[in-house]
Amino acid sequence: MKLQSRARRTLVSAGVAAAVLVSAVAAAATGSFGGGTPDRSAGLAKQIDPDKPRNVILLIGDGTDESIITAARNYEKGADGAFALDRLPFVGDMTTHGLKVGPGPDYPIAYVSDSAPTASAWSTGHKTVDGRVSQGPSTADTVPGQDFRTVLMDWRDSGRRTGNVSTSEITDATPAAAASNVNARACQGPADMANCVAARKANGGKGSIAEQLVDNEIDVILGGGLNRYNQATDAGPSVLDYAEDAKDYRFVSSAAGLDGIGSLGGGPVLGLFAPGNLTPRYSPLIATPPPGAGGPTARCSLANRGTQPSLAAMTEKAIDLLDNRRGFFLQVESAMVDKQEHAADICGAIGDVSELDDALEVALDYRRHNPDTLIVVTSDHAHSTQIVPNGSSGRQTATLLTADGDPMSVAYSTQAVGSSHTGSTVRVAAVGPQAANVTGLIDQTDLYWTLKGHKPSKLHGGGKH
């Protein structure tokens, strides 16, 4: 029965970090003697590790705030269930605001931001304006700001391997911010440079996002966006030909092709599995005006993803290829949560929260034998999905049958048409060396320092616990 809810959840707990698992087992045990949970203080203390991580795995759910996480948890696991991301020991809230173009240096605050400045904030430690990719603010959208070095590039420059994985076009804002600098996120391929004229290679610039990801020699690039790579560079050949011929990338375009790559010995890997974005796990269920889409018995249906790999499969292969003695930095994005929320598609959004969580499970599996790995799971910005009472008069609503066997309703109402980002803080959770730094309230620019490896605090000694 549902009255003693935690007992049920702790019983289904699959091992994450050892201390958390032990707590869960203990909770289940004491639960059987009449309820109650044991103190977790000592277990949490054991998880605090001030060392610099050898590896960093940063997992991003685009637009994945507490509200869509709760909706996805209810649907997939039940209200008393838990995702892997729920079991990470350290949790905080992260602010996501950006700036607006202006005369500077005191740019106005943008309380709701897009993925470009938010991903740039953790990638560079600097705030910037909507649409801008790891480049500072300026007086107008088309005027370039200052290029900032990204944390992925810092890791690369220190001799570590790097990876960049997304379910969107790999040239979309979040993966772009990890390893390119450009004034407009739209400048994804060499044919898309209308708003970034100075950045064209023909004009002496760094080129489009597609070209920069290749020029920056990221070891593993996996996602969508083949159409961008088929565009001709200013020099003539396609970006894909340039990647293969000038930069030794091995190109794959299917899950089977990706499976066939065994190591990085043959060169870096460029996997592009769709012309545009990859297909979400579930087919769409688009919210409609009340009484809304779906209903009390509606479940989501799996989409046909053809030969595309799942996010977990891409993550597993990326980790396999990047694993080495010196360490690596890997960014993984479940991108379609955001895009399906924009479309008021509750099934699409829920399914790709699960994609994120499955990718996290892969990362946690690796960490079990590589505890010097920092794993951070967070989001770039909050979004529009609200869990509302059944029968809500929200503008666009949908109802689904959850894993509990009960109906859950959601609404999308931020705009008259479509659905927008929102400005709430987002959840940040972590495990591993320096993971304690995500607790409390942090900003996305603070996360940069955690990913980079903090300056050690001289005030507390910093010994292990």
Next chain:
Amino acid sequence: MKLQSRARRTLVSAGVAAAVLVSAVAAAATGSFGGGTPDRSAGLAKQIDPDKPRNVILLIGDGTDESIITAARNYEKGADGAFALDRLPFVGDMTTHGLKVGPGPDYPIAYVSDSAPTASAWSTGHKTVDGRVSQGPSTADTVPGQDFRTVLMDWRDSGRRTGNVSTSEITDATPAAAASNVNARACQGPADMANCVAARKANGGKGSIAEQLVDNEIDVILGGGLNRYNQATDAGPSVLDYAEDAKDYRFVSSAAGLDGIGSLGGGPVLGLFAPGNLTPRYSPLIATPPPGAGGPTARCSLANRGTQPSLAAMTEKAIDLLDNRRGFFLQVESAMVDKQEHAADICGAIGDVSELDDALEVALDYRRHNPDTLIVVTSDHAHSTQIVPNGSSGRQTATLLTADGDPMSVAYSTQAVGSSHTGSTVRVAAVGPQAANVTGLIDQTDLYWTLKGHKPSKLHGGGKH
């Protein structure tokens, strides 16, 4: 300038827990040498305390989720500012779902709940249905469920002092759940018992919520709701007369009257400062259809609260009176955040988040000299306020000038008329003994065990760090 945002926030940090403060100072210092924040691992480890607390102060913001906290922070402190609640070292997410009436024992899940079952969950460790006050579920709203002992009553029974403070009627659901058992939250006074006939004292029941709070001999009761106490009991006299004559309560009705109470030596204290709810800090600014209420230069204005004390003043007095060698349990609620969100009143909601935070500052002041005090700050359920892009086409919007000097817009759109609770997890933050137990994902029924004093974990030794 706003680019290196954290430096600004950490500079304004007013001391909370020592280690957090030290980290802030260190951050500001390293910031002046080119940016970067120090590792907080050791500081967090020092804050882990597995002892059982001598005192518990539980602060509730009704309907106070991350979204309204972010809006209030932006308005009051700026996007890079911080409330006291932002500086607590341990943070988690808390699930808030309840149950629906039914044949049982497997009651359907309610994914959006009201304040009665959510407050009952942390008060008793049990889930229940909408409208029910620390009493289990049943087949219909008017059929009583099983009474559950509350954590406040457990502390009282162990010889500790207790307090119950709210800015709503003290008989409203959240303060009611702390120390009464009844099947319908509407049964606030003896004249309100239509849905709780069996609970009437004339029928051998425990009586209305107003009567139960008095019968349960809470040492300090402060809030609104005088009208309920002026109702006649089944035995004839008003509840207020009964409280004074039979239970030795001293009644006060103004801030000055409350100031005049120096100790509990003269008996327990019943302070009722308004016929109904207390007045929120700010006068209302009600969101309207686009282009919305307020504007890019609009600020909230202080309401005239007459002789009513602030929540911080009530909290300070309650702590002064309750402080004793054996310890106390105090629940403090900032109730009007929820009620003003229902009214789409952004100023009312923001102001009473600040009321909550000011009350927390009082509690933290006390904890500075009484570190064996557990302080928990959380909410009962999520709500409707969304921070949206300026110019949003949300159903009802408002725009305010924030502390940054920039315009922030919010929208209320969950319902065609009015605004509803939502089903997201809420933030839970804590400092003090056992505070580490709020990290990760917990349920409101888990919080019960933390407030009660966990079963000590035998698996980890539980030594101090």
